[in-house]
Amino acid sequence: MATTAELETLTADKIIDARGTACPGPLLEAKKGMTTVALGSTIEIWSTDPGTKTDISAWSAKVGHDFLGVLEADGYDRVFVIRRK
Amino acid sequence: MSDVLNLVLFSGTADKLHAAATLAAGAAAMERPVNILVQYWALDAFRTERIEGNLGLSWDATADGTNRPVGGTKSINWLESLRMAKELGDVKILACTGSMDVLGIERSELDPIIDAEGGIATFLMAAEDGQIVFI
Numbered sequence A: 001m002a003t004t005a006e007l008e009t010l011t012a013d014k015i016i017d018a019r020g021t022a023c024p025g026p027l028l029e030a031k032k033g034m035t036t037v038a039l040g041s042t043i044e045i046w047s048t049d050p051g052t053k054t055d056i057s058a059w060s061a062k063v064g065h066d067f068l069g070v071l072e073a074d075g076y077d078r079v080f081v082i083r084r085k
Numbered sequence B: 001m002s003d004v005l006n007l008v009l010f011s012g013t014a015d016k017l018h019a020a021a022t023l024a025a026g027a028a029a030m031e032r033p034v035n036i037l038v039q040y041w042a043l044d045a046f047r048t049e050r051i052e053g054n055l056g057l058s059w060d061a062t063a064d065g066t067n068r069p070v071g072g073t074k075s076i077n078w079l080e081s082l083r084m085a086k087e088l089g090d091v092k093i094l095a096c097t098g099s100m101d102v103l104g105i106e107r108s109e110l111d112p113i114i115d116a117e118g119g120i121a122t123f124l125m126a127a128e129d130g131q132i133v134f135i
Helices: A004-009 A025-034 A052-063 B014-029 B040-045 B078-088 B097-103 B120-126
Strands: A014-017 A042-047 A066-072 A077-082 B005-009 B034-038 B091-096 B116-118 B132-134
Touching: A004 A066, A014 A025, A025 A042, A025 A052, A025 A077, A025 B014, A025 B078, A042 A052, A052 A066, A052 A077, B005 B014, B005 B120, B014 B034, B014 B040, B014 B078, B034 B120, B040 B091, B040 B097, B078 B091, B091 B097, B091 B120, B097 B116
Parallel strands: A014 A042, B005 B034, B005 B132, B034 B091, B091 B116
Antiparallel strands: A042 A077, A066 A077
């Protein structure tokens, strides 16, 4: 996990805009997008679904990625994950 | 207990297929194998000429107080979720040969999203000792 201040200064290698899709859309987009970046890269998922942050956290724990945390933006969440496998 | 998620699709309405497709897609994303048996009205819904059409809602939707509008968002697209599940993970979809016989459905009538046809023993072998969810 990273602090809010750390997340605010972080630039992701890839942004996945899944806003407007309902569960499980953002999770599926994240899973798909993760394979397009190199190991150690950071992805940022944008979602308007309130379940996404806990879903991405659970998925990261299961699959073995590093869940960094969430920033609240204007009407959506920015969820940060580092690809580890 | 086995990691495999086993689903038996019985109902052929869009809401129940959507609930099932969501489970399948979530499990696929979580890297769990998914084993699906399609029978009865669900199998009828998997016919090429019906699968993209309006499959309606289950009786649950018309019970008192629960008949709110459904389908106003793109989230009800169950087929899209199921296709994505197959793309992302290990998802096998088996057409129940017993139902094919009872309903008079040929393999050639079924959408290619169906991987194979098979009997209950084939499904149960693939199910390992995982839980089976009937939808």
